Amino acid sequence: MDGAGRLLRDALERGARTPRGRVMLVLHLSRLRAPAPRAYHRRIARAMLQDTAQRHDGQLFPLGNGDLAMLCRSEDTGGAPAVAGMIAEPAQLPELLGRLFRADLPDPARLVSLWSLDGALASAMAYVDTPDRPETEFGRSPQKDRRSGEGPGQGGLGQGGLGQTAAVDAIALLAGGRNLESIMQRQTAVSLGGAGQRGVRPIFREVTFSIAELEARLSAREGADATGQATADPFLFRHLAGRLDARMLETMRTHLAAGSPLDALGAMPMHLNLTVGGVLSDAFARLAEECEAAAHPLGIEISMVEACLDGATFVQARRAVDRAGMRFVLDGVSHMALMLTRPAAMAPDLLKLDWSPRMAEFVDGEREALDAAVAAFGANRIVLHRAETESALHWGLARGIRQFQGRHVDAMLGAGRIRDCGMSAGCTLGQCIGREAAVALPGRAGCGNPALLEAGAAPRPVTVPA
Amino acid sequence: MNTSVAAAQTASRLALLICECVDTGVARRVLLVRLSGLPRVLARPHHLRLIQDALAPLASASRAQTFHLPSGDIAIVWRGAEEAALARTKRALDCLFEDASVAEPARLLAVMHLPDDAVALRAEIGAGGDAPVPISPFAGRPFDPSGLVRLEQALAQADIARFVRRERIRTIEPGALDSGDSETGGFRLAWERRFLAAEDVAAALTPGVALRTDPWLFARLTRTFDRRMLALLSAPAELHGAGPFSLDLNVASLLGPEFTRFDAALPRLLRGQVTIDLVAPDILADLAAFGFARDFARERGYRLGLRGVGAELAPVLPAGRLGFDFVHLRWAEAWAGLAPDLASMSPAAIVLAGADTAEAVAWGRAQGVTLFQGAAVA
The missing domain is CATH 3.30.70 (Alpha-Beta Plaits)
Structure with a gap:
């Protein structure tokens, strides 16, 4: 039992001596669906419970597993002055908290426990004495949040060293040297089965800078962990993306103009993820000319956040993509965005829907809403992105989505290549996946069958989930 | 933004x-x-x-x-x-x-x-x-990360009260619609928008920097603005006698400790009279956090507005479905001849922003809009 648990037990024992009119409420933040609980969940919950505790002669106990327990009187003691309608009575809290947390835990009965010390002391005591209530990092350090964005300088290097803004600036500068191909990567998207076909058909390759590699280089330079710094703040990440655009566009144009091996391109269409500013730049116009001359199809991906920064500028960029004869892909669409907004109004040729395990956990109502949103947009124009697991593929296929991109797809393609490659005896699956992702030739060193690597998929179909 | x-x-x-x-x-x-x-x-x-x-x-x-x-x-x-x-x-x-x-x-x-x-x-x-x-708000040195850091550091020490501005949102008086009085007397104050004049802050604290040259760094800066503004409004008696008002905030700020303090300091009479205005890129960056913040704000009696929406994004962002009470729609002269597709929006929820001309007001009234912001109704 953690320290707060012991304090709660002591308080509960004291309360049990005069149990009448006393209650114990537990807000089970530890039961929220991932990626919750986040730091703000606890901060807001604590503020709300604190109001009630003050007015009802109570006390809060933040427990090691992240749960919040409150002991208080059930009747108003006339303590702190009540703000009209704003301070909930203990009996009102289950309903109120249930409403507030319904997106993260649809079953309110699992979210809040409310025990009267007069009649349910044993249940309260049993909760406190639960031996298998594991401590969580969130419970120990409630300020930690997997997706910070809540304040400057969170995380290793951002907190103790450069600061988050300077870290992002340093990452952008690291992408300014030569040999940019060594920090670029590609990922193949596929179409699975459908229309009487079996197997896996590559449909495009997305080329990006490897943010992880850039962060690793910054870590090495600063002697501190920079993991996650580039993406910790969505606004700073968009700034970084804008600075990387120019380098990406120029690198790709140089490849095309020089008639170099076009390592990144291969035979299938290439997709670039650009900012609106990048699309409206001269560098993009030059690349478009080279693509046209080389008759190489290109797709332009723009994230929904980026597109919604300034609608008028986005429309200009959208027209520039059309004029260049390129495919427009709306990237970074979460399942909530698909349900709450109308991305179809942006008229994308394709939409990249970000996979989240939560999508498979939706209960009635939520599930129907998401399915309806998928159907309304058109499953045939959706690419299920970040498909890291087989369950992502199952979820998509069950809804008519047949286009996928993500680590699980990488593994499927790699497994197929290793199976069909006559020179794969000494290769691991990880090596084969890594080599296929490499844009530069050195990253593919060790592969004895570059033609198969370049093709992405093996000629014989690999197993597609039923 | x-x-x-x-x-x-x-x-x-x-x-x-x-x-x-x-x-x-x-x-x-x-x-x-x-x-x-x-x-x-x-x-x-x-x-x-x-x-x-x-x-x-x-x-x-x-x-x-x-x-x-x-x-x-x-x-x-x-x-x-x-x-x-x-x-x-x-x-x-x-x-x-x-x-x-x-x-x-x-x-x-x-x-x-x-x-x-x-x-x-x-x-x-x-x-x-x-x-x-x-x-031009784009005149000056480009806004870069070092400029952002300098400005954030300067803001930590600055007295920001002198940069606070107010802007009136006016509504049509009951009966004015029938009388056709649209020039002067037909409007009354609905609420005031309180905000920090960003360019003036930058001009005073880091002169010569053009904030709008990098909209994402500017978006990041607004979080610091939020914290300072909330701290200012949480000061004792700061809101004594204040009428209904709105604040521009980010989702992270709405979920931050400064807002909790502001909420605790909010005079009882203003409860239910404050509107929190958010922008689309911020809510889309983390819709889960937005959903929680929205529901929390509602529980505490705040109204919610979506600002910075032009005709291009209006069909993409159905304000009602997102849970907003208001959407601040930026007027554009081109609308006088060709109305944008506002089918997804209730006129009662629209605040026509940038209504600087009689033409804008007339257009809004023809659409059934009753809330206006701009020089024509200031």
Whole structure:
């Protein structure tokens, strides 16, 4: 039992001596669906419970597993002055908290426990004495949040060293040297089965800078962990993306103009993820000319956040993509965005829907809403992105989505290549996946069958989930 | 993230108005209040609030516009005879300055005539004689990460009260729709938007930096603005006697400790009278956090607005489905001939922003819009 648990037990024992009119409420933040609980969940919950505790002669106990327990009187003691309608009575809290947390835990009965010390002391005591209530990092350090964005300088290097803004600036500068191909990567998207076909058909390759590699280089330079710094703040990440655009566009144009091996391109269409500013730049116009001359199809991906920064500028960029004869892909669409907004109004040729395990956990109502949103947009124009697991593929296929991109797809393609490659005896699956992702030739060193690597998929179909 | 309206209320827009007066010969009058000449001890938030109140008779005149200059000075420009309002305002200001024992109260006020005093007024707003006035929010050094860090550090120590601005959102008086009175008397105050004048902050703390050259770094900066603004409004008595108002915030700020303190300090009478305005890129960056923040705000009695929406994004962002009470729709002149697709929006939920002309107001009224923000209804 953690320290707060012991304090709660002591308080509960004291309360049990005069149990009448006393209650114990537990807000089970530890039961929220991932990626919750986040730091703000606890901060807001604590503020709300604190109001009630003050007015009802109570006390809060933040427990090691992240749960919040409150002991208080059930009747108003006339303590702190009540703000009209704003301070909930203990009996009102289950309903109120249930409403507030319904997106993260649809079953309110699992979210809040409310025990009267007069009649349910044993249940309260049993909760406190639960031996298998594991401590969580969130419970120990409630300020930690997997997706910070809540304040400057969170995380290793951002907190103790450069600061988050300077870290992002340093990452952008690291992408300014030569040999940019060594920090670029590609990922193949596929179409699975459908229309009487079996197997896996590559449909495009997305080329990006490897943010992880850039962060690793910054870590090495600063002697501190920079993991996650580039993406910790969505606004700073968009700034970084804008600075990387120019380098990406120029690198790709140089490849095309020089008639170099076009390592990144291969035979299938290439997709670039650009900012609106990048699309409206001269560098993009030059690349478009080279693509046209080389008759190489290109797709332009723009994230929904980026597109919604300034609608008028986005429309200009959208027209520039059309004029260049390129495919427009709306990237970074979460399942909530698909349900709450109308991305179809942006008229994308394709939409990249970000996979989240939560999508498979939706209960009635939520599930129907998401399915309806998928159907309304058109499953045939959706690419299920970040498909890291087989369950992502199952979820998509069950809804008519047949286009996928993500680590699980990488593994499927790699497994197929290793199976069909006559020179794969000494290769691991990880090596084969890594080599296929490499844009530069050195990253593919060790592969004895570059033609198969370049093709992405093996000629014989690999197993597609039923 | 468009705050061009905020930017336009400053020196650049006043400079354009001066040019217009010179070019067209249209006469206007100006009351210049040199707040920059106030001793620091007399420029605290409650002093500034009293001054704002004193300015109200003139500022609320039907054809008056208020400009908050980078220096902290305020210029009210109006057309037509407003002698009574001017006299009331001057009397109130004289009393204030006298009570505050200002050394040379007369030096703090100037009444000017345009176009005759154009050169003098341009000098006052910082352009200096015939030198060109910067009119673009993009003029200056590009905003870069080191500039952001410097500005955030400077903000930590700065007294931001002098950069707080107010903007009125007005609604059509009941019955005005039938009477067709759209020019002056048909509107009443619905609420005030309270915000920090970003360009003025930058001009004072890190001069020469053009904030809008990097919209994402600017978006990041607004979180610091949020924290400072919330801290300012949480000060004891800061909101004493305040009417309904709105705040521009980010989702992270709504879920931050400063908002919790602001919420605790909010006077009881204002509960249910405060609107929190958010922008689309911020909510889309983390819709899960937005959903939680939205529900939390509702539980605490706040209304929610979506601002910075133009005709292009209106069909993409159904405000009702996202859970907003209002959407601030930016007026565009092109709408006069061709209305955008607003089928997804309830007119009652629209605040027509940038309604600077009678044409904009007429368009809004024809659409059933009842809430307006802009010079035409200021």
